[in-house]
Amino acid sequence: MKNSPSEQMVRDWAAVVAQYAPSTRARVRALAQQHQHALASRFYDSLLSDAAASQLVSHEQVQVRLHASMMRWITDVFADPEDIAPQALVERQIRIGEVHARIDVPVHLVLRGARSLKQGFYALLGAEDESRNDGAAVQLVTQTIDLAMEIMSQTYAHSHERSARADEAYRLLSMVQNASMERERQRAALLDWESAVMYEIAVGEAARLPRMAASEFGLWFRHKGVHAFQGTSEAEAILAAIAHVDEVVQPALEAAQDVEERQRQARELRDHARRMALDLDTLFQKANELEGGRDVLTSLLNRKFLPVVLSKEVAYARERNSQFAVIAIDIDHFKQVNDVHGHEAGDMVLQQFAALLSDSVRGGDYLFRLGGEEFLMLSVDVDEARAVAAAERLRARIAAEVFRLPRDRTMTLTISIGLAMHDGHPDYQRALRRADVALYAAKQRGRNCLVVADQVADKVTAG
Numbered sequence: 409m410k411n412s413p414s415e416q417m418v419r420d421w422a423a424v425v426a427q428y429a430p431s432t433r434a435r436v437r438a439l440a441q442q443h444q445h446a447l448a449s450r451f452y453d454s455l456l457s458d459a460a461a462s463q464l465v466s467h468e469q470v471q472v473r474l475h476a477s478m479m480r481w482i483t484d485v486f487a488d489p490e491d492i493a494p495q496a497l498v499e500r501q502i503r504i505g506e507v508h509a510r511i512d513v514p515v516h517l518v519l520r521g522a523r524s525l526k527q528g529f530y531a532l533l534g535a536e537d538e539s540r541n542d543g544a545a546v547q548l549v550t551q552t553i554d555l556a557m558e559i560m561s562q563t564y565a566h567s568h569e570r571s572a573r574a575d576e577a578y579r580l581l582s583m584v585q586n587a588s589m590e591r592e593r594q595r596a597a598l599l600d601w602e603s604a605v606m607y608e609i610a611v612g613e614a615a616r617l618p619r620m621a622a623s624e625f626g627l628w629f630r631h632k633g634v635h636a637f638q639g640t641s642e643a644e645a646i647l648a649a650i651a652h653v654d655e656v657v658q659p660a661l662e663a664a665q666d667v668e669e670r671q672r673q674a675r676e677l678r679d680h681a682r683r684m685a686l687d688l689d690t691l692f693q694k695a696n697e698l699e700g701g702r703d704v705l706t707s708l709l710n711r712k713f714l715p716v717v718l719s720k721e722v723a724y725a726r727e728r729n730s731q732f733a734v735i736a737i738d739i740d741h742f743k744q745v746n747d748v749h750g751h752e753a754g755d756m757v758l759q760q761f762a763a764l765l766s767d768s769v770r771g772g773d774y775l776f777r778l779g780g781e782e783f784l785m786l787s788v789d790v791d792e793a794r795a796v797a798a799a800e801r802l803r804a805r806i807a808a809e810v811f812r813l814p815r816d817r818t819m820t821l822t823i824s825i826g827l828a829m830h831d832g833h834p835d836y837q838r839a840l841r842r843a844d845v846a847l848y849a850a851k852q853r854g855r856n857c858l859v860v861a862d863q864v865a866d867k868v869t870a871g
């Protein structure tokens with residue numbers, strides 16, 4: 409999800425511009441243009457002096473691009489509103505903040521770079537003809553750079569918060585990933601507790617019955633389940649039922665004087681346990697599908713986890729000096745499947761296709777359904793030759809497969825593939841874009857083929 413500029417930000421930017429005479433702005437702009445190279449180097453050097461940041465910017469592409477884009481930034485932020493509108497400049501700061509969040513550049517380092525830039529400007533202004541030093545130019549520089557930093561930091565914070573939420577959701581997804589096993593375990597635990605209570609009642613030891621909250625199921629649900637299924641009505645119902653059983657039903661059972669009353673309370677307890685088991689089933693089903701982040705039709709990961717998984721893999725690759733491949737896969741002419749055989753047939757094909765994909769990857773790889781008939785495979789710990797061979801095998805396997813359709817009909821399919829190796833660049837968007845461009849090239853080349861994005865030239869070559 410993108411951040412968009414608030415009206416306040418655009419108003420603030422326009423106000424800073426309006427506050428200064430055209431001559432002051434022209435003076436700062438001229439200075440920025442004249443010294444943009446030295447100023448960009450200044451910013452860059454201050455980043456490199458930090459060990460963590462120098463690791464992030466060690467990538468050659470980053471060095472080349474960072475310096476070039478810093479030079480552009482230094483002149484553009486002082487542009488006349490007729491040349492670059494405040495709205496566009498605010499949008500630019502937002503994009504920069506988003507990149508910082510994606511590659512995880514700490515805010516303090518960006519602020520340090522900004523401080524060193526301002527010092528550079530002050531020194532240049534001070535060195536100019538003294539009669540011109542009325543302070544306005546210094547203020548313009550300070551206000552502009554500070555405002556840009558404010559917008560970047562705000563975006564950074566929003567993006568970070570969002571990615572932290574996705575991260576948390578992913579953690580929970582992993583926790584209940586083997587949902588069917590966990591469900592069985594918890595259903596059995598619930599049943600164990602119920603049997604233990606019934607046994608105590610049957611043998612006439614109902615003075616102090618085992619409380620559900622302290623049972624294996626109760627503990628699991630209150631500590632983990634409730635987080636995994638946060639905000640659902642079923643989770644609320646189970647929590648309320650645990651409290652009701654422990655605080656109302658069981659004390660009533662313990663206090664029951666006659667058999668009839670005891671049977672009535674025991675029946676109520678059993679009804680509660682049954683309803684809980686049903687709610688639990690519903691919750692696990694949801695966890696497996698929508699709320700767990702899996703695509704309902706294919707059970708593959710949905711795109712909301714793409715940033716989480718890619719950031720993790722980028723960090724992993726950096727730490728271990730390993731590589732991974734981003735493989736964009738698109739079914740060819742899928743529209744025709746729906747048009748000729750109907751939507752239900754299209755769904756069936758997508759499910760069989762996803763099953764084939766799952767069967768073609770290794771345990772550590774990831775599979776996403778990005779939407780419609782677009783899929784993405786993240787092949788971890790591979791070099792280009794192996795990734796290309798695996799993708800090519802997949803292409804051939806799909807082309808050879810006979811897909812089942814309703815009413816005993818069948819059909820065959822082909823796919824186009826765009827493959828990009830992660831080239832060490834800290835921003836995962838780059839590998840995604842390169843894979844996408846390669847996929848587009850594969851479609852252009854006539855489909856049913858694989859195109860590999862060229863690592864060095866950042867352009868696409870036939871694979």
Ligand SMILES: Nc1nc2c(ncn2[C@@H]2O[C@H](COP(=O)(O)OP(=O)(O)OP(=O)(O)O)[C@@H](O)[C@H]2O)c(=O)[nH]1
Pocket residue numbers: 705738739740741742743744746750751752753754755758779780781851855
């Ligand atoms: N049955 C079914 N169809 C879907 C689903 N999601 C998207 N589609 C269809 O997928 C089709 C995608 O068509 P296009 O994007 O035009 O691409 P294409 O026909 O595959 O052609 P190329 O990609 O250019 O080879 C559309 O007709 C969508 O309606 C789904 O969940 N189920």
